[in-house]
Amino acid sequence: MASDDIWILGIHMTKFGKRPDDDVIDLAAEASLAALKDAGVTMADIGVLAAGNLMGASAPTGQMLQKQIGQTGIPVFNVSNACATGATALRTAIMAIKAGETDMGLAVGVEKLSGAGLLSGGSRKADADEWTPSGRYGAVAGVDGRIGTEIMPGVFAQVGMEYSHKYGGADFELFARISEKNHSHSTLNPLAAYTKKMTLEEIMGDVMIAYPNTRPMCSANCDGAAAAVVVSDAKLKTLDPDQQRRAVKVSASVLTSDPWEEACQILPDVNTLTRRAATQAYEQAGVAPEDLDLVELHDCFATAELVHYDNLMLCKEGEAVPFFESGATWRDGSTPVNVSGGLESKGHPIAATGIANIWEVCHHLRGEAGDRQIEGAKVGLAHVIGLGSACGVHILEKAA
Amino acid sequence: MGQTAPVSGNIPFVDYLALEPEPHLVANECTSCGARFFDRRNACASCFGTEFRKADIATEGELRSYTIVAFAAPGIPVPFVAGIIDCDGTSVRGNVINVEPDAEHVQLGMKVKLTTVPVGEDTAGTEAVNYAFEPLEGAA
Numbered sequence: 001m002a003s004d005d006i007w008i009l010g011i012h013m014t015k016f017g018k019r020p021d022d023d024v025i026d027l028a029a030e031a032s033l034a035a036l037k038d039a040g041v042t043m044a045d046i047g048v049l050a051a052g053n054l055m056g057a058s059a060p061t062g063q064m065l066q067k068q069i070g071q072t073g074i075p076v077f078n079v080s081n082a083c084a085t086g087a088t089a090l091r092t093a094i095m096a097i098k099a100g101e102t103d104m105g106l107a108v109g110v111e112k113l114s115g116a117g118l119l120s121g122g123s124r125k126a127d128a129d130e131w132t133p134s135g136r137y138g139a140v141a142g143v144d145g146r147i148g149t150e151i152m153p154g155v156f157a158q159v160g161m162e163y164s165h166k167y168g169g170a171d172f173e174l175f176a177r178i179s180e181k182n183h184s185h186s187t188l189n190p191l192a193a194y195t196k197k198m199t200l201e202e203i204m205g206d207v208m209i210a211y212p213n214t215r216p217m218c219s220a221n222c223d224g225a226a227a228a229v230v231v232s233d234a235k236l237k238t239l240d241p242d243q244q245r246r247a248v249k250v251s252a253s254v255l256t257s258d259p260w261e262e263a264c265q266i267l268p269d270v271n272t273l274t275r276r277a278a279t280q281a282y283e284q285a286g287v288a289p290e291d292l293d294l295v296e297l298h299d300c301f302a303t304a305e306l307v308h309y310d311n312l313m314l315c316k317e318g319e320a321v322p323f324f325e326s327g328a329t330w331r332d333g334s335t336p337v338n339v340s341g342g343l344e345s346k347g348h349p350i351a352a353t354g355i356a357n358i359w360e361v362c363h364h365l366r367g368e369a370g371d372r373q374i375e376g377a378k379v380g381l382a383h384v385i386g387l388g389s390a391c392g393v394h395i396l397e398k399a400a
Numbered sequence: 401m402g403q404t405a406p407v408s409g410n411i412p413f414v415d416y417l418a419l420e421p422e423p424h425l426v427a428n429e430c431t432s433c434g435a436r437f438f439d440r441r442n443a444c445a446s447c448f449g450t451e452f453r454k455a456d457i458a459t460e461g462e463l464r465s466y467t468i469v470a471f472a473a474p475g476i477p478v479p480f481v482a483g484i485i486d487c488d489g490t491s492v493r494g495n496v497i498n499v500e501p502d503a504e505h506v507q508l509g510m511k512v513k514l515t516t517v518p519v520g521e522d523t524a525g526t527e528a529v530n531y532a533f534e535p536l537e538g539a540a
Binding site for chain 1: 411412413414415416435436437438439440445446464465466467468469470471472473474475476477478480482483484489490491492493494495503508509519520522523524526528530531
């Protein structure tokens with residue numbers, strides 16, 4: 001009997017880093033063709049395509065991709081959802097299958113971001129000759145730097161410092177040690193943009209961007225793509241045994257936005273929507289946080305990783321600091337987090353991230369992660385958050 | 401503004417800063433649920449109500465979070481302290497000034513108060529006045 005389950009049949013992540021000779025469509029095609037090959041299918045089998053490319057959000061990325069790899073007339077959804085764009089593309093393909101519109105879909109996320117610098121607050125318009133109130137706040141000139149900060153390293157620094165104020169124990173060194181962990185993990189990931197181990201002293205002594213985040217504690221802008229083929233349970237059962245064996249079950253697929261809370265329009269509240277997404281995901285999957293063999297979470301900044309230990313309920317509320325200090329999140333710990341190296345070293349080609357983290361988890365569940373394999377991994381969780389906000393949580397399980 | 405004579409040649413940097421009688425921030429408060437917002441509203445994000453009243457915000461508060469921005473867009477002087485201030489239950493974003501911009505001097509939980517900062521004159525001679533927060537202890 002077929003169930004309502006959705007499976008990842010094939011998945012691929014390109015090498016992240018500087019890809020000067022490849023354009024957005026080259027990268028999207030590389031990921032998509034490899035995901036199709038991994039799935040053992042072709043574009044002729046795909047009934048829906050969801051494509052994400054944040055920097056080119058107004059372009060028909062999915063159709064441009066089809067023109068290179070296969071125009072079959074299927075519906076295309078070009079999605080944009082900040083740093084959760086990749087997860088949103090995947091969720092879109094999954095929803096189409098759950099809705100019964102098709103039995104197989106392709107989701108792709110791609111970004112060209114090398115050398116992009118600060119992505120928000122990276123520029124401020126010159127003041128006008130006359131002070132004239134404009135916009136929703138009636139500001140007479142640009143507010144970045146005059147009323148707080150708009151840059152992401154600064155916003156997420158405040159997210160971490162707020163946690164520190166609430167629960168104590170998190171200081172510059174602790175946040176830097178989270179970064180030390182992820183940079184250490186990256187040495188085992190040949191697809192990461194940066195694979196250099198960094199000492200605590202090197203991390204703390206690097207260029208300060210927004211205290212307490214120094215440069216290596218920030219996600220790395222780079223180029224890359226990731227793609228996944230998803231399939232219904234009924235369709236999977238018609239495929240050959242080897243395809244079925246390598247398929248990874250999507251036990252939960254959740255997307256949330258932030259509910260109104262006091263202060264959420266002052267400093268983005270990345271906590272409430274993540275906690276809600278995690279709660280829904282654990283319920284859908286029938287999985288508890290302690291069941292997770294590995295977690296890829298959205299460490300866009302070292303300060304963000306800490307709060308998400310708590311938001312994803314990997315630890316008790318308020319205990320993210322002692323949880324990290326116990327060594328739990330290192331690759332030999334009880335809940336390995338970001339064994340890929342995380343966004344701080346693997347890199348963060350925005351729209352690719354929400355599928356690349358799922359690729360990482362699948363890689364371990366299939367027992368194909370080579371030197372960085374988490375032995376015996378059966379269940380994993382992938383999390384992304386995009387400011388605005390959107391949070392995607394997927395729980396993946398090894399085929400029985 | 402309006403009841404008293406306007407301060408000659410001054411304009412608040414944002415609509416929600418009132419310069420008279422003493423500088424303070426003014427929120428749009430939902431008459432149904434009390435949620436407070438600093439921008440122009442279409443409706444309430446919390447309860448969907450569409451009626452708002454003006455609410456004066458406390459001018460003293462506690463620094464709930466901060467960052468020290470060392471790298472910013474061209475033209476923005478660094479380093480500066482950006483903070484989130486809890487003003488008697490209403491959160492406010494703002495710079496923290498008149499304090500050394502380092503982690504020894506800026507403390508989570510420190511008491512701060514609203515102050516004003518001249519931003520400069522435009523070609524018509526109008527001075528824009530912004531707000532910021534400064535430490536309560538030892539402040540002028």
